[in-house]
Amino acid sequence: MATQAADAAQAAQPVQPALTYPQTRKTDFIETQFGVQVADPYRWLENDVRTDAEVKSWVDAQNTVTNQFLSTLPGRQGLEKRITELYDYERFAVPEKKGGRYFYTHNTGLQNQSVLFVRDSVSGEGRVLIDPNPWSEDGATALAEWQPNEQGTKLLYAVQDGGTDWRTLHVLDVATGQQLPDEVKWVKFSDLSWAKDGSGFYYSRFPAPKTGGTYQSLNENHQIYFHKLGTAQSVDKLVFETPKRLDLNNTGSVSDDGRWLVVSSSSGTDSRFEVSLVDLKRSGAKPRVLIPGFDNNWSFVGNRGSTFYFVTDKGAPRQKIVTIDVAKAKAAPQEIVPQDAAKLEGANLVGGKLIASYLKDAKTEVRIYGPNGGAAESVVKLPGIGTAAGFDGDDDDPETFFAFTSFNQPTTIYRFDVRSGEETTWAAPKVAFNPDDYSVEQRFYASKDGTRVPMFIVRRKDVTGPAPTLLYGYGGFDVSLTPSFSATRLAWLEKGGVYVLANIRGGGEYGKEWHDAGRLTHKQNVFDDFIAAGEYLKTQGITSPHGLAIQGGSNGGLLIGAVVNQRPDLFDAANAAVGVMDMLRFDRFTAGRYWVDDYGYPNKEADFKTLLAYSPYHNIKAGVHYPPVLVTTADTDDRVVPGHSFKYISALQAADPSGEPHLIRIETRAGHGSGKPTTKIIEEASDVLAFLARYTGLELGN
Incomplete structure (x- = not known):
């Protein structure tokens, strides 16, 4: 539209009625x-x-x-x-594979909330596990975070009501679809991490707010608990807290081998963490500070035995990948993938490889490295200029999935074999427009x-x-x-x-x-x-x-x-x-x-x-x-x-x-x-x- 035409169109708009604002004291x-x-x-x-x-x-x-x-x-x-x-098109999320099952959300198009499905094989027919749409008349009660256990037999999920950050946790039996009696309240800003044996899970919560303060009171005293399945929340075990630093947020993730709870503590939104380890094999073990101070980002990637992988910006403002041998009392981080001109966003240990996602001028590039780092072995072929996300999986399983989207391309889900480099479309939407019409x-x-x-x-x-x-x-x-x-x-x-x-x-x-x-x-x-x-x-x-x-x-x-x-x-x-x-x-x-x-x-x-x-x-x-x-x-x-x-x-x-x-x-x-x-x-x-x-x-x- 030419400039004069645009100005004329604006001038031709009908005059709106005069506004009288409400009186505000x-x-x-x-x-x-x-x-x-x-x-x-x-x-x-x-x-x-x-x-x-x-x-x-x-x-x-x-x-x-x-x-x-x-x-x-x-x-x-x-x-x-x-x-x-335009909104009425199928939407899939990246599936999570556990115990040979594939868990994912799907929306037919205009459902108020996406539905959680499970498949027993990668190309099998999905069955509904959780449909949150009947939970409330206005559709404002949502399925928030969820996580299957390692065996794929239980599903931990969070309920979010009316858009609040507060969560209530429940557990579902995957085979029967029945909800178990477990209920955990006052969860907020939490990772959800299962014990590897499936006996329970770790979560973070704040104390219950005082009456009238649910939506306004300051969030302080973030603690990590372990909930054993089949028990009441009142007997949950306190695993980690920082009573001398009530301002800290503390989240925990179970290591790949199940031996450690990796705790990340931070005082704000900046990516600066102190990292502690809790030995889950030793009852009553005191937390051990692995990385002291709050000076840098330390994002836990995974572990192979005592070798822990982290993404960090210490000495690398665009981030790098390092390993730390936690078997040593004071092991120094060892750089295995150095800083690049592109910004390293994150990494995953999948199929015996390191998958690293980068941003090059705000566009995604994904590189594959060996477990010892060094030079990239290959680059994942993406459909174009856009954003790719996912690549979760297990170190002994080459199968992973990722989502790709761009301004003119709705999210498509791809299955990727890390070892062969083969990628196939897992779920692609049909849309009511032609993406090629847009630049x-x-x-x-x-x-x-x-x-x-x-x-x-x-x-x-x-x-x-x-x-x-x-x-x-x-x-x-x-x-x-x-x-x-x-x-x-x-x-x-x-x-x-x-x-x-x-x-x-x-x-x-x-x-x-x-x-x-x-x-x-x-x-x-x-x-x-x-x-x-x-x-x-x-x-x-x-x-x-x-x-x-x-x-x-x-x-x-x-x-x-x-x-x-x-x-x-x-x-x-x-x-x-x-x-x-x-x-x-x-x-x-x-x-x-x-x-x-x-x-x-x-x-x-x-x-x-x-x-x-x-x-x-x-x-x-x-x-x-x-x-x-x-x-x-x-x-x-x-x-x-x-x-x-x-x-x-x-x-x-x-x-x-x-x-x-x-x-x-x-x-x-x-x-x-x-x-x-x-x-x-x-x-x-x-x-x-x-x-x-x-x-x-x-x-x-x-």
């Missing part, structure tokens, strides 16, 4: 921090919507206004219909300080001129954004829109140095990179002059809030999803205390000054013309509590009451994102994309 509350007076007039909105009647009334009033507005958006209903059609291009642009930043540009091949564009980013916590398929995103592309993914600093695309360059005192680089991406798209004629929408979730929601404040003139519409918006109080709720690795400590003066400078809530100014903003959050989000979004949108509405729409969409019985039913995903995506289309000139039709 504003207080005179001010705190003095390090000599700075900080106003927090909407602090009362931090209260839990389930227990505070005033907050509940505010939520209802905001949703009423938002829903009325969204229902008038041109093309909204047709968009939902098309997204539903996937990678470009590099210069940020404010000259840093070279990659971006992916996706569009229909016949869209050659400036067109309404959706720019997405995250930029934090060492998270790498890689190519993936989205049925909702495809609806935007079908209408002639452009989708752009910017791999900005703060992520993990290029290793530790890339992450460090976008956190703590360097956080402004993240915003500069994203702003530079928007400027590039406009100067290069990718997007139309008034057709740039931006979107991000969680830490990406913070990104959207910050850049809208800093460059309200550049962006034409924004969606900030489940964002961290109050940078001075994020560490007071649930998992927020972990984020100090990326953000810093609000109670330390130097960090406070950095945080205050970009905090979305605190940098909204009256008299500024802000672009249209749709904030999305959920009432059961106990990762980033919804009070962040509540306070932010209240400040924005008060600062610009007669300007562009500044609305909040608050989902009920939903959380930070995981476990959300298909119906809610489609409804929310339809609202968001219709909103962004309205203010970028993307014509949706009827």
Whole structure:
């Protein structure tokens, strides 16, 4: 679409009815921090919507206004219909092989929750083990993590209700499909690891929260327990704890030979671990610290006897593979696969080989090494530019599976023989569009300080001129954004829109140095990179002059809030999803205390000054013309509590009451994102994309 056509389309959009926002009570509350007076007039909105009647009334009033507005958006209903059609395709997950059985999830297309199946052979007919769809009327109770035991006879699984991070564990008999009486509560941020003999499992939990604090109380005192099958949770054995460091998260994984529980302890979201071993063959054995300190990443790969394999960034910011002989009291790590120009994402011991997954400019490359490392023996042939994940298995079994996806390719599952290098399609979806109609291009642009930043540009091949564009980013916590398929995103592309993914600093695309360059005192680089991406798209004629929408979730929601404040003139519409918006109080709720690795400590003066400078809530100014903003959050989000979004949108509405729409969409019985039913995903995506289309000139039709 040419620039003039895009501008004309935007001008031709019907005028929306005038908005009258609900009245939000504003207080005179001010705190003095390090000599700075900080106003927090909407602090009362931090209260839990389930227990505070005033907050509940505010939520209802905001949703009423938002829903009325969204229902008038041109093309909204047709968009939902098309997204539903695009979403209606079979989806398989990578199977887990245990005891000769194959466990995997499958969704026929529009099921609210995927169903867990098992096959008795690799090409056999699957039978249903767990169908979570009848668990609740609204489809918001989900099957979360699950793990079969080594024998493939029992299945440990977690139930997630309403999107919360809390889990309740149950056990299923695979042969009969009957649920056993075992039940374990208050599990959160936990690995699920079976004892090799199948007698029970190891899990991590927090103490039960105090009354009224289930969704807001700080998570402290993370402990690892062993649950023996057939017993009550009250008699579970405490295996590992850190009573002198209640801030630590502790997760445990049983070693390949079943001898050790490998415990990883960390104080935050940064990949810096202390690793301990618990000897499972010696009753009452005290934990032994294998790798002290919290300076580097140490990701356990597996073991061959006393030789333990780890992926680490110690002396290697893009990571390497090392071995440690745990039979020695103080064995030094031995490098077997050195750091590469590409970033090492992870490794697996399968079929007598090491399978290592790398990122080369945010695209997956998979290499096969011998068990002693050295030079790569081969490279796995992937279907194209995209993301591959999986490759789990056993050291004595060459069979493994992986998933591959790209922006124009839904996830396909492949079976891979490690020894022969043969790969075959195990499950491939049939879709209601032609992938060849779309192009996937990678470009590099210069940020404010000259840093070279990659971006992916996706569009229909016949869209050659400036067109309404959706720019997405995250930029934090060492998270790498890689190519993936989205049925909702495809609806935007079908209408002639452009989708752009910017791999900005703060992520993990290029290793530790890339992450460090976008956190703590360097956080402004993240915003500069994203702003530079928007400027590039406009100067290069990718997007139309008034057709740039931006979107991000969680830490990406913070990104959207910050850049809208800093460059309200550049962006034409924004969606900030489940964002961290109050940078001075994020560490007071649930998992927020972990984020100090990326953000810093609000109670330390130097960090406070950095945080205050970009905090979305605190940098909204009256008299500024802000672009249209749709904030999305959920009432059961106990990762980033919804009070962040509540306070932010209240400040924005008060600062610009007669300007562009500044609305909040608050989902009920939903959380930070995981476990959300298909119906809610489609409804929310339809609202968001219709909103962004309205203010970028993307014509949706009827």
